[in-house]
Amino acid sequence: MLTGGEPMLFPDRLHDVIRWVRKTCRATIYVYSAKVDNVDLAVSVMAASDGMCVTLHHQSDVIPFIQFAEACSGLLRSKRVNVFSGILLPSVPDGWVCKDNIKWIPNCPLPLGELLARMPHEKVEGRMSGANESQGID
Numbered sequence: 001m002l003t004g005g006e007p008m009l010f011p012d013r014l015h016d017v018i019r020w021v022r023k024t025c026r027a028t029i030y031v032y033s034a035k036v037d038n039v040d041l042a043v044s045v046m047a048a049s050d051g052m053c054v055t056l057h058h059q060s061d062v063i064p065f066i067q068f069a070e071a072c073s074g075l076l077r078s079k080r081v082n083v084f085s086g087i088l089l090p091s092v093p094d095g096w097v098c099k100d101n102i103k104w105i106p107n108c109p110l111p112l113g114e115l116l117a118r119m120p121h122e123k124v125e126g127r128m129s130g131a132n133e134s135q136g137i138d
Helices: 011-024 039-048 059-071
Strands: 030-033 051-056 078-084 097-102
Touching: 011 039, 030 039, 039 051, 039 059, 051 059, 059 078
Parallel strands: 030 051, 051 078, 078 097
Antiparallel strands: none
């Protein structure tokens, strides 16, 4: 799972990370984001990953999400949308699983058996910092 802060603030880096993960292991890649207002970039991330979970925090997030959902309707990926309490999503787009009435959980603990790891922040000469030389990014 790739999550934030907000991974879609850095789409080039997000694509680098996805490529790096694809080269180094067979992990399933889900991207969690609240930012799909740049539809082309969001669709490219959906296409590169195994799926996305989009969270709608504000009513203004709904129209960009609907546009994004329509644009990636032909992609066979995991598609989930979390809708915060008080946000009206007129209908759930085909192929999307919706969890509504989400409430913010302060200091939310990790589920049992889960590990939170921070990806290296710096890119050095086309490679992820901390990655083995054999695991470089194109």
